Amino acid sequence: MARITAGVASSHVPLLGVASDFNKDRDDYFGPIFAGYDWTREWEKAEKPDVVILVYNDHASAFDMKIIPTFAIGCGERYKSADEGWGPRAVPDVEGHPDLAWHMAQSLILDEFDMTIINEMDVDHGLTVPLSMMFGKPDAWPCKVVPLAVNVVTYPPPSGNRCWALGEAVRKAVESFPEDLNVQIWGTGGMSHQLQGPRAGLINKEWDNRFLDGLVGDSDHLRRIPHIEYLRETGSEGIEMVMWLVMRGALGKNTRALHRHYHVPCSNTAIGHMVLRPDNGEGLDMTGSDVTAIAAE
């Protein structure tokens, strides 16, 4: 049976893709940002996920204003890196997992989530930057990816509660897929940032860290945060954090944190990153390694 063995949260700032592609990732500015991902890169080498369900938002690349799906799932074989105005990033194509994705689409629709099904699209930095942060610069990405796109640009985006519930339904969908697969779910975007207007540059470290705290353990109070609180406290683009709640919802009642990283600034934003293990008495640690020891390193 397919199982969700871990959840990863990460910002997906486009500048990180630039830093990675042009080998600036260890300079004075980017060094402290990338260093926070070193633990995760080593950990991913040991975890070897077969598939990553990658929750992200498109930034006016695959979708313009002609069509605005609230939740969309990529069921295609392969996705190319989008040209966001500077030419496409020189990263490997992203290989999909159409069998799992179509299975998820069916299960989610029966669970009353009205998913948009995408068979062909290009993927932008929202999806490729997290892959670079977690896997570095391989010739091919080491796992398959099911893109799960959430509208967080045109208001209203889905509520945090709805995102969490979608995560719960994703878990059910994955667990009913007969193939034995090690599946991770990643929630990307955030943390606090505002890219527009006279209030641009807003950062709220205290709030961001309380949000990170809230992802750990058995509380689900984060799902009740209204949109206006994200807007007032974390800037107009901080709303991207609702995508982390899809990830958190998919991990079940309880989680343990394996790794945590927070840094300001990266361009206009705060960088947040966290690795979580579902901890529901299901023995989901598939590596056999002593996680407590790794986390303490």
Place this chain on the structure above:
Amino acid sequence: MITEDPKHQDIHEYLAEMEDIPGTRVFTAKRARQGYHLNQFAMSLMKDENRAKFKADERAYLDEWPLTEAQKLGVLARDYNKCLDLGGNVYFLSKLFSTDGIPFAEAVSTMTDMKFPEYREMMMRGGRSPEGVRSIKANEAAAAAKKEDR
């Protein structure tokens, strides 16, 4: 953190709150509708041939789109706050930043009261504090209370 039941959200209250944040234009349905062609114009700059055409004669390129004169002037002046007021969205407008070949952060800084070096310095120091920029109404109420105290 507030813990409201999102199921009891009134749409009019929701939309009123969106307009109560200082220095912020939330991309509501009203702005999305107003800015549809402006954003689709910006989106067209994803293609190299369109970028070249736009750069060759900005005004002529803009005239091919059903934009209002105010929207066209906002684009020509690179007045991003004006563009946001007229329904632009920063993710779409960012196609214009890349066409101009300027960094995202620099373009963002032009919407504030700071020059880019000053803005960058603010980010290096941890960014803009949310203190005092959470709510227009709350700020007005605080100012009124202060006045009464005198």
